[in-house]
Amino acid sequence: MTLEQQLTRPLSLDRRIFSYFMSAIAVLFTGLALLPLLSVLFEILRQGLPNLKWEVFTNLPAPAGDTSVVGGFANAIQGTVLMVSMAALFSVPFGIAIAVYLSEIGKSGAIAQTVRFVLSILSAVPSIVVGVFAYAVIVLSTIFGYRGFSALAGSFALAVIMLPIVVLSTEEALKLVPKHQRLASAALGANSMQTVFKIVLKAALPSITTGVLLAIARASGETAPLIFTALFSQTWVEQILNPTPSLSVMIYNYSSSAFPEQTQMAWTASLVLLGLVTITNLLSRLITQKR
Amino acid sequence: MLHSISQSELALSAQNVDVFYGDRKALSSISMDIYLGQVTAIIGPSGCGKSTFIKALNRIGELESEMRVQGQLEFFGQNIYSPRVNLNRLRRQIGMVFQKPNPFPMSIYDNVAYGVRVFSRVSRSLLDEMVEKALADAALWDEVKDNLKKSALSLSGGQQQRLCIARALAVKPRVLLMDEPCSALDPIATMKIEELINSLRQEFTIVIVTHNMQQAARISDRTAFFSTDESRIGQLVELDDTQKIFSSATNSRTRDYVEGRFG
Numbered sequence A: 001m002t003l004e005q006q007l008t009r010p011l012s013l014d015r016r017i018f019s020y021f022m023s024a025i026a027v028l029f030t031g032l033a034l035l036p037l038l039s040v041l042f043e044i045l046r047q048g049l050p051n052l053k054w055e056v057f058t059n060l061p062a063p064a065g066d067t068s069v070v071g072g073f074a075n076a077i078q079g080t081v082l083m084v085s086m087a088a089l090f091s092v093p094f095g096i097a098i099a100v101y102l103s104e105i106g107k108s109g110a111i112a113q114t115v116r117f118v119l120s121i122l123s124a125v126p127s128i129v130v131g132v133f134a135y136a137v138i139v140l141s142t143i144f145g146y147r148g149f150s151a152l153a154g155s156f157a158l159a160v161i162m163l164p165i166v167v168l169s170t171e172e173a174l175k176l177v178p179k180h181q182r183l184a185s186a187a188l189g190a191n192s193m194q195t196v197f198k199i200v201l202k203a204a205l206p207s208i209t210t211g212v213l214l215a216i217a218r219a220s221g222e223t224a225p226l227i228f229t230a231l232f233s234q235t236w237v238e239q240i241l242n243p244t245p246s247l248s249v250m251i252y253n254y255s256s257s258a259f260p261e262q263t264q265m266a267w268t269a270s271l272v273l274l275g276l277v278t279i280t281n282l283l284s285r286l287i288t289q290k291r
Numbered sequence B: 001m002l003h004s005i006s007q008s009e010l011a012l013s014a015q016n017v018d019v020f021y022g023d024r025k026a027l028s029s030i031s032m033d034i035y036l037g038q039v040t041a042i043i044g045p046s047g048c049g050k051s052t053f054i055k056a057l058n059r060i061g062e063l064e065s066e067m068r069v070q071g072q073l074e075f076f077g078q079n080i081y082s083p084r085v086n087l088n089r090l091r092r093q094i095g096m097v098f099q100k101p102n103p104f105p106m107s108i109y110d111n112v113a114y115g116v117r118v119f120s121r122v123s124r125s126l127l128d129e130m131v132e133k134a135l136a137d138a139a140l141w142d143e144v145k146d147n148l149k150k151s152a153l154s155l156s157g158g159q160q161q162r163l164c165i166a167r168a169l170a171v172k173p174r175v176l177l178m179d180e181p182c183s184a185l186d187p188i189a190t191m192k193i194e195e196l197i198n199s200l201r202q203e204f205t206i207v208i209v210t211h212n213m214q215q216a217a218r219i220s221d222r223t224a225f226f227s228t229d230e231s232r233i234g235q236l237v238e239l240d241d242t243q244k245i246f247s248s249a250t251n252s253r254t255r256d257y258v259e260g261r262f263g
Helices: A013-051 A074-106 A110-122 A127-139 A151-176 A179-187 A192-221 A224-229 A247-255 A260-289 B050-057 B087-093 B108-119 B124-137 B157-170 B187-200 B213-219 B242-248 B252-258
Strands: B010-021 B024-035 B039-043 B067-075 B094-097 B175-179 B205-209 B222-228 B234-241
Touching: A013 A260, A074 A110, A074 A151, A074 A192, A074 A247, A074 A260, A110 A151, A127 A151, A127 A224, A151 A192, A151 A224, A179 A192, A179 B087, A179 B157, A192 A247, A192 A260, A192 B108, A224 A247, A247 A260, B010 B050, B010 B205, B024 B050, B024 B205, B039 B050, B039 B213, B050 B067, B050 B175, B050 B205, B050 B234, B087 B094, B094 B157, B108 B124, B108 B157, B124 B157, B157 B175, B157 B187, B187 B205, B187 B213, B213 B242, B222 B242, B222 B252, B234 B242, B234 B252, B242 B252
Parallel strands: B024 B234, B039 B205, B039 B222, B094 B175, B175 B205
Antiparallel strands: B010 B024, B010 B067, B222 B234
16 A cells, blocks of 8 residues: 555645644634624623613603603604614615616616616715705705604615615625526516516515615614704604604713713613614514515 | 428428527528427537527527527517517417426415416416416326425426426417426436427427437427537538438438437
């Protein structure tokens, strides 16, 4: 038996060193990257959990400095859910329609390329600029006889932030649907939009959902655009044409507060916001998986 | 060739058809007739343009790539490349089964019903009937009748291909194009598809591209032999009754090919 034929002979030292070294780097860097993520999560849980009482979900914020009542932030949860849902209601259908246009009609034409370019710029615009834009367009103009900060303006700003995320991820998802599915549909006499709506969108649904969730998660945490548009309020959300509280603005306000119980509330609000995003995520995954 | 012309009506006819991919010529002056109610097999070495030819017939090729066709292609006397042709109607009349089974990621029932639903609203009971008929025609009904709601992707490869055939049959095409339908299947599944083609020949006109010469010999009425010339452009070498092609072909290249001397 020659040396070459010996199956138990180890690989040469430099090959082994390379392999071990690269594996170690991959593991080490993953660990390093996870460290800040996990510590944020840990700190939110550590600071937020002790104050997570049922009243948090049912009560209005306690007046500053008043420790005799148990405060909550039910109104901020209401506001965030309302504004993010309204923003999704606007940006998801528009976003999917634009994505269908880009991938099925416009393709690599001049208009489609321009739309793509503009959207990728829009997705890089700082959210505070979007807030100022919404402030100028909605807050400063009179809508339904009302002029001022409102949930409507807030959700408009959030929708502008969500739109490029939804469009770009949906277009990617549509492009990933195998060509043979489209051909099979065309060979049965379906026209292009029938193919898109009955085959392509269905097949792309899980990835589209991921994109929408990403957009929702992003919008739920946005603070800057809401400061300019929805502002805040200490009371219940009654209609969309009023200043409206939100978790993110509340966290922003309370975290720099001089009252320790408000700082504590900010931690709890972070935890609740995290929970809301996680629940949305899990729910939609459950729904799309069933198909 | 003369005696076969009297047999029946023309379903498809090609007169001097050239096919280009961009600037590259893939097929040169193909002229062939395809008769109603017959199985026509197209054989030939790889890259000779067999698939290209049938993809020109239902104009699916132009969806895949920049395919251009010159010359006259007719479906029951109508020019397939006339600008007024509605592609959706054309493709409904000329169905296609692809090389790899490509069922939609939905239930078995919905796969078969898809083509019907695309064209018209039909009552649930009529649709049930049509789905059953198509699945029975594709010799799949007995295997799936209790699992119509199951995902088509849970079927075996051979069953998936028969489902694709059922799906194509459900819209009642006049012509069924099959692009190497057995190349991804094992011998038993292949045999089932061949039996199926045999049973369909009464009702449908079938054009089948195949790599497998024995298959062509077993199932077809007429066989066309395609090959490439020196400049690698595909051409029709010979078209005749299958029996004649395999026993006493006129052209020496055809004889060499069917006897396994090249390709």
